[in-house]
Amino acid sequence: MTIGDVAEALGVSKTTVSRAISGKGRIGNATRDKVLDFINQHNYTPSAIAKGLAQSKTYNIGWVIPGDYNSANLPFFQKCLMGIAEMASPMHYDILVLMVSENDISHLERAVTNHKVDGVILGRTLKNDLAVEYLLNTGLPFVAIGTVDDGRVVQIDNDHRSACRELVSLLMMKGIRSMGLIGGSCSHTVTEYRLSGYKDAFAAAGLEPEEENIFLDAEPGFRIDKAVEALLARKVQCIVCMDDSICVNALNKLRRDGAMIPDDIKVASLFNSPQLEAASPAVTSLNFDTATLGREACRILMNYIDGKEVNKRTLLGYDIAIKDSTK
Amino acid sequence: MTIGDVAEALGVSKTTVSRAISGKGRIGNATRDKVLDFINQHNYTPSAIAKGLAQSKTYNIGWVIPGDYNSANLPFFQKCLMGIAEMASPMHYDILVLMVSENDISHLERAVTNHKVDGVILGRTLKNDLAVEYLLNTGLPFVAIGTVDDGRVVQIDNDHRSACRELVSLLMMKGIRSMGLIGGSCSHTVTEYRLSGYKDAFAAAGLEPEEENIFLDAEPGFRIDKAVEALLARKVQCIVCMDDSICVNALNKLRRDGAMIPDDIKVASLFNSPQLEAASPAVTSLNFDTATLGREACRILMNYIDGKEVNKRTLLGYDIAIKDSTK
DNA sequence: CTGAAAGCGCTTACAG
DNA sequence: CTGAAAGCGCTTACAG
Numbered sequence: 001m002t003i004g005d006v007a008e009a010l011g012v013s014k015t016t017v018s019r020a021i022s023g024k025g026r027i028g029n030a031t032r033d034k035v036l037d038f039i040n041q042h043n044y045t046p047s048a049i050a051k052g053l054a055q056s057k058t059y060n061i062g063w064v065i066p067g068d069y070n071s072a073n074l075p076f077f078q079k080c081l082m083g084i085a086e087m088a089s090p091m092h093y094d095i096l097v098l099m100v101s102e103n104d105i106s107h108l109e110r111a112v113t114n115h116k117v118d119g120v121i122l123g124r125t126l127k128n129d130l131a132v133e134y135l136l137n138t139g140l141p142f143v144a145i146g147t148v149d150d151g152r153v154v155q156i157d158n159d160h161r162s163a164c165r166e167l168v169s170l171l172m173m174k175g176i177r178s179m180g181l182i183g184g185s186c187s188h189t190v191t192e193y194r195l196s197g198y199k200d201a202f203a204a205a206g207l208e209p210e211e212e213n214i215f216l217d218a219e220p221g222f223r224i225d226k227a228v229e230a231l232l233a234r235k236v237q238c239i240v241c242m243d244d245s246i247c248v249n250a251l252n253k254l255r256r257d258g259a260m261i262p263d264d265i266k267v268a269s270l271f272n273s274p275q276l277e278a279a280s281p282a283v284t285s286l287n288f289d290t291a292t293l294g295r296e297a298c299r300i301l302m303n304y305i306d307g308k309e310v311n312k313r314t315l316l317g318y319d320i321a322i323k324d325s326t327k
Numbered sequence: 328m329t330i331g332d333v334a335e336a337l338g339v340s341k342t343t344v345s346r347a348i349s350g351k352g353r354i355g356n357a358t359r360d361k362v363l364d365f366i367n368q369h370n371y372t373p374s375a376i377a378k379g380l381a382q383s384k385t386y387n388i389g390w391v392i393p394g395d396y397n398s399a400n401l402p403f404f405q406k407c408l409m410g411i412a413e414m415a416s417p418m419h420y421d422i423l424v425l426m427v428s429e430n431d432i433s434h435l436e437r438a439v440t441n442h443k444v445d446g447v448i449l450g451r452t453l454k455n456d457l458a459v460e461y462l463l464n465t466g467l468p469f470v471a472i473g474t475v476d477d478g479r480v481v482q483i484d485n486d487h488r489s490a491c492r493e494l495v496s497l498l499m500m501k502g503i504r505s506m507g508l509i510g511g512s513c514s515h516t517v518t519e520y521r522l523s524g525y526k527d528a529f530a531a532a533g534l535e536p537e538e539e540n541i542f543l544d545a546e547p548g549f550r551i552d553k554a555v556e557a558l559l560a561r562k563v564q565c566i567v568c569m570d571d572s573i574c575v576n577a578l579n580k581l582r583r584d585g586a587m588i589p590d591d592i593k594v595a596s597l598f599n600s601p602q603l604e605a606a607s608p609a610v611t612s613l614n615f616d617t618a619t620l621g622r623e624a625c626r627i628l629m630n631y632i633d634g635k636e637v638n639k640r641t642l643l644g645y646d647i648a649i650k651d652s653t654k
Numbered sequence: 655c656t657g658a659a660a661g662c663g664c665t666t667a668c669a670g
Numbered sequence: 671c672t673g674a675a676a677g678c679g680c681t682t683a684c685a686g
Contacts, residue, residue, distance in 0.1 A: 002678090002679055002680085003679065003680060003681095004679075004680095012656080012657085013656065013657045013658075014657085014658095014679090014680080014681090015656070015657055015658080015659095015681085015682080016655090016656060016657075018680070018681060018682085019656090019681095022681080024681090024682090025655095025656095025681095025682080026655055026656085027655070027656080028655055028656085031655080031656080043440075045440035045441055046441070046679080046680070047380075047441065047442045047678090047679055047680070048441035048442060048443050048680095049376055049379050049380050049385055049442055049443070049678090049679080049680090050380055050662090050678070050679030050680040050681090051679080051680050051681075052376050052662090052680085053374075053376050053377055053380050053661095053662050053663065053664085053678085053679080053680070053681095054661080054662050054679080054680045054681040054682080055662080055680085055681065055682095056662065056663095058376055059443075060423070060443075063424070067409065067412070069405070069406060069409060072405050072408075072409065073402050073405045073406070075400050078396070078399050078400045078405075079396060079400070081399075081424065082394065082396060082399065082426070085394070085424070085426050085434075089434060092437075094423050094424075094425075094438060094443055095423065095424050096387070096421050096422065096423055096424075097390070097408065097412070097421075097422050097423075097424055098421075099409070099412055107412075107416060110372075110419075111421060113370075113372035114372055114373070114374065114375035114376075115374045115375060115376055115663095116375050116376065116386075116387075116421055220601075221605075248602065248605075249605065252605045252606060252607055255607045256607040274547075275575065278548075278575075278576065278579045279579060280579055280582045280583040329662090329663055329664085330663065330664060330665095331663075331664095339672080339673085340672065340673045340674075341663090341664080341665090341673085341674095342665085342666080342672070342673055342674080342675095343671090343672060343673075345664070345665060345666085346665095346666095346672090349665080351665090351666090352665095352666080352671095352672095353671055353672085354671070354672080355671055355672085358671080358672080373663080373664070374662090374663055374664070375664095376662090376663080376664090377662070377663030377664040377665090377678090378663080378664050378665075379664085379678090380662085380663080380664070380665095380677095380678050380679065380680085381663080381664045381665040381666080381677080381678050382664085382665065382666095382678080383678065383679095442679095
């Protein structure tokens with residue numbers, strides 16, 4: 001059934017039917033109700049695609065995430081997506097998943113050039129981000145989840161730097177001085193901000209972090225194991241992991257090596273996850289409300305698409321959950 | 328730039344440009360090359376949405392997953408999605424994520440009635456599945472990942488029943504007789520098949536499983552903890568968990584209770600995940616190739632959409648990884 | 655308050 | 671081998 005069928009059945013014009021549905025333009029109450037009743041009874045729903053063509057809109061937003069299994073599988077992206085969906089659905093937007101890698105954004109490019117999305121949300125940001133660069137060129141509305149050192153990009157992030165500084169400072173107040181840090185890829189901007197926060201805390205205490213205690217680009221598996229071994233050998237009092245995935249990895253390794261937490265060594269994570277809470281002992285970590293992050297990112301994008309003025313930069317909070325792993 | 332601009336610039340008709348791009352219809356080689364060269368140089372890309380309207384197609388497929396965080400976050404869905412994307416991309420299809428719950432499929436309904444998808448892949452199947460019922464009524468092509476007791480639905484699944492039977496039989500050959508089983512929601516069809524496999528193994532050994540050792544509908548957290556406690560009290564030799572999420576939960580609980588694996592009690596999982604492999608000790612589990620499952624589901628859907636004949640039922644294999652947790 | 659008509663950017667019989 | 675024209679199912683100035 002098309003809008004034409006409805007118009008014909010009711011003896012009105014397509015224009016009128018369109019107005020009744022969209023609520024735009026002047027239309028008599030009686031006429032509107034007649035149309036609305038009819039389409040409800042015959043449960044007619046307009047074709048989003050035809051509507052899209054007429055309005056040059058798609059009612060889709062692109063959700064860009066890393067396409068490698070280790071990253072895509074992070075709870076972070078799932079939870080973020082749920083927040084986005086929660087915001088997008090009532091606005092009648094759907095979500096197109098676009099998987100990219102650090103050096104291949106063809107999937108994103110195709111969706112954009114084929115006019116399949118009205119806007120894009122970037123799930124994370126990189127140091128030299130092809131996606132950011134590309135989207136900036138197209139002029140398509142997009143918001144980056146993460147921090148980008150470019151005033152032109154609309155971005156939203158949790159305040160990772162302050163959060164890390166605060167957690168590390170807290171650990172220091174417990175008397176911890178030698179603190180290992182295991183972090184992810186240096187090409188991710190968040191890695192940089194977390195590292196800065198860690199250093200900020202040392203600076204605030206008038207101390208200098210030891211470079212030998214810092215392990216970055218620590219991929220899951222072998223490299224994390226090596227980092228843990230090294231830190232164990234250096235007899236650090238605590239290991240701080242940049243995210244939950246690294247932390248789970250480190251916990252497994254510590255367990256295999258027979259290190260007892262928190263007696264032999266303490267552990268903390270700069271990102272939360274249900275798993276870390278359920279671990280035994282539960283792991284001290286920074287907590288971020290990822291669903292809200294997604295929701296807000298989406299809200300901003302919707303406004304952006306609608307041509308409203310949006311804040312270039314939004315910074316969301318955090319809190320710290322002290323658990324037994326740092327007792 | 329539109330197809331009209333290209334036509335004008337080249338002094339040919341829109342028809343000709345369309346044919347050069349689509350490869351359909353007769354067209355001279357010289358003309359085709361001229362058009363193709365031009366659009367490459369000016370990197371013109373046709374609007375998928377206009378194309379869609381003309382062809383009554385969207386080049387989108389719907390990917391239906393549970394919308395609650397615990398389920399959506401399962402590595403299974405992520406990996407499946409990666410397989411789907413791998414197959415869909417080269418066919419120029421994009422993926423629309425549709426989150427539903429057991430009693431609310433409105434998101435799916437909207438995408439379908441608004442004509443935003445050409446077909447749908449169901450990420451899992453339930454006992455009385457609203458989505459299956461709904462899609463059957465619409466007549467839209469869809470394939471269910473999972474097992475549905477309805478000859479009309481195109482479905483694909485791993486052979487969970489045989490796999491479970493084989494793993495349990497293997498454990499029995501190691502002399503294990505008292506075997507706990509902790510499983511997920513009874514509304515999921517896979518729970519039923521796994522249970523059947525477990526019972527098959529007992530039957531094959533001429534034994535009867537003890538009902539007191541079977542805990543179903545064990546949600547993460549409290550209920551799994553309770554099940555583990557009960558099984559510990561019953562002094563079973565082994566706990567079999569229906570999936571990786573349950574297993575991680577159970578491992579945490581066992582650890583908290585000071586039970587040593589495999590000496591005090593053995594543990595096995597009916598679904599694999601990297602975490603279970605990295606655990607210490609590594610956990611014996613059934614291994615399924617989830618990416619292939621997604622890829623094949625997508626391949627079938629593409630054929631279905633194209634009007635080709637497709638198998639109603641596809642059954643994929645599995646293998647068994649014996650690790651230290653059952654030594 | 656309502657409608658005829660043009661337009662969104664493609665595809666595809668049909669005719670030549 | 672190529673093109674004019676109708677059509678996909680909507681929206682939206684413009685006119686009344």
